[in-house]
Amino acid sequence: MEIEQAYPYLMERAIRQMRMVSQQTFLQAGVDITVEQWVVLYIIHDGQGLSQVEITEFAFKDAPTVTRIIDNLVKKGWVYRQMSSEDRRKFEIYTTNEGKMMVKKLLPMVMAIREQGIVNISESDLRVFKRVLGRLIENFEK
């Protein structure tokens, strides 16, 4: 089928498979976390005190999605909201100690998966790959 050669199809498929591998890895490590929760947890961990809007921008997700993911991270005890003192519409989001431990535990796995993906791909091909991705993003920006 012709669609299987189209680049959007290949991208969807690669992403989906990577997501499945990640999810399986988290499961086998006995950690109950989704890939999306991981992404947001990592951003919060890296940013400490970001507002939800800022997290929204980094994660490239929309506000309602980020609200709910943070709700779930709070339920799991990995993250907490603190009312901003300057702007009462805002929260500052931080990781708890458990959240930090979770990042420390999962980050090596995530890095390993990322490496697994690019096995047998040359440095120069990877550079081209990233450049094309950047161009695609630009081309769809307007």
Add this chain to the structure above:
Amino acid sequence: MEIEQAYPYLMERAIRQMRMVSQQTFLQAGVDITVEQWVVLYIIHDGQGLSQVEITEFAFKDAPTVTRIIDNLVKKGWVYRQMSSEDRRKFEIYTTNEGKMMVKKLLPMVMAIREQGIVNISESDLRVFKRVLGRLIENFEK
């Protein structure tokens, strides 16, 4: 933020933006269809008489998702299920005339979006891009 340079992040972002552009295009054309519905409709149109399992494989989606997308396509009158005569567990899925018209209307738009994405990307870079995607898919297969 370091995560923004990682290839999985760039891939997610490129896909998401492309999806948004597609959705906007469909909306402006006055067609009420999601990108996922488009993918499945196109596969059905191209395959005529495929079973849902086969569609599942082509679309790289899972069975419940395909069931529900087909439900929606049936509701919109673009597709119908016909019980298979050899195997009563199966349906054969076909496009209606309206479905065919819809494909004829949308396909040029989809192709144009695909072209828009790769503007200013050389032939050779695009070849490398696809090769890397194929390798990624392989690397995450096991």
Add this chain to the structure above:
DNA sequence: TAACAATAGTTGTCATGCTAATTATTGTAA
């Protein structure tokens, strides 16, 4: 042939993604 395994499709549950609408707060301009 009878019991069991495998397959095709559906349904339910939960999480995510998108859109629109809502609340609370802050910024701005007459």
Add this chain to the structure above:
DNA sequence: TTACAATAATTAGCATGACAACTATTGTTA
């Protein structure tokens, strides 16, 4: 200062994606 616009976050509704459980049918094997 008051009225209005903009911003931050939430809520609700719908579609999709992943997973588990289920029904109906077909295949296989003792």
